[in-house]
Amino acid sequence: MMTTPLQQVWPPDLAARYRDAGIWTGETFPAFLRARASRFAARTAVVGGEQRWSYAELAARATRIAGGLLAQGLEPGDRVVVQVPNIPEFLSVIFGLFLARLVPVYALPAHRQVEVLHLARASEARGYIIAARHEGFDYRALARMVTAELPALEHVIVIGDDAPADAGFTALDALPEPAGPLPAEPAPSEVAFLQISGGSTGLSKLIPRTHDDYLYSVRASAQICGLTPDSVYLAALPVAHNFPMSSPGVLGVLDAGGTVVMSPSPSPEAAFPLIAREKVTMTGLVPPLALLWLQAAPNSAHDLSSLKVLQVGGAKFTPEAARRVRPVLGCTLQQVFGMAEGLVNYTRLDDPEEIITGTQGRPISADDEVLVLDDEGRPVPEGEPGHLLTRGPYTIRGYHNDPGANARAFTPDGYYRTGDIVARRPGGYLVVQGRAGDHINRAGEKVSAEEIEDHLLAHPQVFDAAVVSLPDPFLGERSCAFVIAAGEAPKAAALKAFVRGRGLADFKVPDQIVFVPAFATTAVGKVSRKELRARLRRDFLEAQAAKETSS
Numbered sequence: 289m290m291t292t293p294l295q296q297v298w299p300p301d302l303a304a305r306y307r308d309a310g311i312w313t314g315e316t317f318p319a320f321l322r323a324r325a326s327r328f329a330a331r332t333a334v335v336g337g338e339q340r341w342s343y344a345e346l347a348a349r350a351t352r353i354a355g356g357l358l359a360q361g362l363e364p365g366d367r368v369v370v371q372v373p374n375i376p377e378f379l380s381v382i383f384g385l386f387l388a389r390l391v392p393v394y395a396l397p398a399h400r401q402v403e404v405l406h407l408a409r410a411s412e413a414r415g416y417i418i419a420a421r422h423e424g425f426d427y428r429a430l431a432r433m434v435t436a437e438l439p440a441l442e443h444v445i446v447i448g449d450d451a452p453a454d455a456g457f458t459a460l461d462a463l464p465e466p467a468g469p470l471p472a473e474p475a476p477s478e479v480a481f482l483q484i485s486g487g488s489t490g491l492s493k494l495i496p497r498t499h500d501d502y503l504y505s506v507r508a509s510a511q512i513c514g515l516t517p518d519s520v521y522l523a524a525l526p527v528a529h530n531f532p533m534s535s536p537g538v539l540g541v542l543d544a545g546g547t548v549v550m551s552p553s554p555s556p557e558a559a560f561p562l563i564a565r566e567k568v569t570m571t572g573l574v575p576p577l578a579l580l581w582l583q584a585a586p587n588s589a590h591d592l593s594s595l596k597v598l599q600v601g602g603a604k605f606t607p608e609a610a611r612r613v614r615p616v617l618g619c620t621l622q623q624v625f626g627m628a629e630g631l632v633n634y635t636r637l638d639d640p641e642e643i644i645t646g647t648q649g650r651p652i653s654a655d656d657e658v659l660v661l662d663d664e665g666r667p668v669p670e671g672e673p674g675h676l677l678t679r680g681p682y683t684i685r686g687y688h689n690d691p692g693a694n695a696r697a698f699t700p701d702g703y704y705r706t707g708d709i710v711a712r713r714p715g716g717y718l719v720v721q722g723r724a725g726d727h728i729n730r731a732g733e734k735v736s737a738e739e740i741e742d743h744l745l746a747h748p749q750v751f752d753a754a755v756v757s758l759p760d761p762f763l764g765e766r767s768c769a770f771v772i773a774a775g776e777a778p779k780a781a782a783l784k785a786f787v788r789g790r791g792l793a794d795f796k797v798p799d800q801i802v803f804v805p806a807f808a809t810t811a812v813g814k815v816s817r818k819e820l821r822a823r824l825r826r827d828f829l830e831a832q833a834a835k836e837t838s839s
């Protein structure tokens with residue numbers, strides 16, 4: 289069966305420029321692994337649970353997995369959905385895939401059958417790699433559901449002690465013996481993997497990243513963050529996400545020869561003992577978790593003094609919270625404003641405190657081109673809010689196989705419309721003000737209003753629904769569904785259970801449901817979904833404020 293080819297192409301003049309300038313070095317993931325394994329052979333690459341692997345061992349395991357996957361029947365170029373939590377095997381699996389020239393498609397552990405089916409279909413995947421269980425959830429049951437609907441997903445590989453319950457699944461430790469040599473080195477301009485978008489409309493789009501572009505962002509990030517062989521990075525957020533994967537994340541740490549410590553959960557209960565035991569120097573969190581850590585640290589018996597840098601990103605960190613990081617945790621805050629599509633901004637470790645607490649950083653590269661435009665597409669003056677557009681050596685030029693989305697998300701001259709509203713300050717520092725698009729940034733997890741509305745509309749007692757974001761003191765934003773019932777209104781809890789029961793990631797279930805008799809319309813009788821959502825949100829917040837002042 290022919291699958292849709294993967295590609296990511298920059299205009300030849302720019303590609304030549306990035307190569308000549310030494311931004312794209314031609315390094316590929318297989319070469320990256322081999323070089324680190326020879327240079328840092330005996331050093332500890334990754335720690336997790338009872339396991340502690342050296343660089344040499346990580347490379348040996350990845351090589352064994354690569355041969356096994358090919359012997360199993362997967363072929364170079366095949367896409368493989370990887371849904372693996374923070375365990376050392378995440379790294380041996382993805383590097384195994386790279387060595388076999390198989391293409392990982394990163395799913396998050398929170399994803400359920402709706403998301404996994406979508407990713408597998410959209411990528412035309414033939415393989416699916418899971419951990420047997422994680423945080424009380426049985427991924428084999430999920431795999432059974434997904435493969436029943438999608439027979440093309442032929443190979444299910446299960447990581448875990450217990451033998452797979454199902455015939456037809458293969459344990460990672462029981463892959464067949466490698467049958468031949470590994471394939472030839474990929475070209476650095478080839479797509480190495482598919483990352484997933486936050487999904488501002490509908491389901492996530494697939495983001496093809498090349499060896500050249502991604503490894504540039506990894507190396508540059510490791511440098512900006514001052515990583516060395518002595519760095520110990522705690523992977524607290526799910527490593528399949530772009531932030532803990534490459535900003536600088538686990539890949540940046542491996543680039544520098546440091547040690548990755550896999551935390552099964554980002555909670556202080558799981559993370560603090562690991563920080564103390566492994567003398568962790570750096571980690572990355574989303575804002576709500578950073579707030580939890582700030583609350584828990586003063587009462588903790590664990591020694592957190594090894595921590596030098598706390599990164600916070602994925603959603604806006606308020607300046608008030610940001611100012612508490614140094615006094616409470618005794619470490620430097622680094623704000624990270626990035627996107628799986630490419631552009632990543634960092635505050636630098638030696639920036640003045642006011643920049644660190646008050647901005648979301650500046651781009652990695654002098655070759656990142658950043659535009660801040662008004663609604664008519666004209667540049668706004670410095671300090672004024674506008675739409676952020678960007679292109680550069682590690683920002684994609686298009687999603688996989690989605691001309692409609694590409695026409696909306698990219699300008700004819702190749703700028704990516706991020707959907708973010710930012711203000712630019714002197715020195716190129718960006719301050720994020722909000723989103724132009726209709727998605728909810730729920731504690732860093734992006735929820736598309738449209739996707740949830742579609743699920744709500746599938747309920748027989750729902751006539752219409754509009755999902756909006758509301759400010760939330762803990763999550764940053766929470767989702768609120770305004771629903772017009774068809775006849776008798778269902779109970780809010782029942783409607784939430786209905787949405788969950790459709791097999792969605794938990795973070796997409798509306799946090800709040802408000803029943804309304806009708807949606808207001810304009811004199812012409814029609815409003816766009818966008819206007820409708822904006823109006824519902826505004827009216828609700830105004831009514832809430834009025835209630836608060838009167839009480």
Ligand code: OOB
Nearest residue numbers: 486530531535601602603604624625626627628720
């Ligand atoms: C990261 O990546 P995605 O793809 O899950 O989400 C990207 C979107 C951005 O467009 C922006 O809306 C929001 O997440 N965002 C932030 C932010 N960092 C991301 N909004 C405000 N302040 C921040 N610091 O979330 C991501 C990827 C790489 C590194 C860090 C985060």
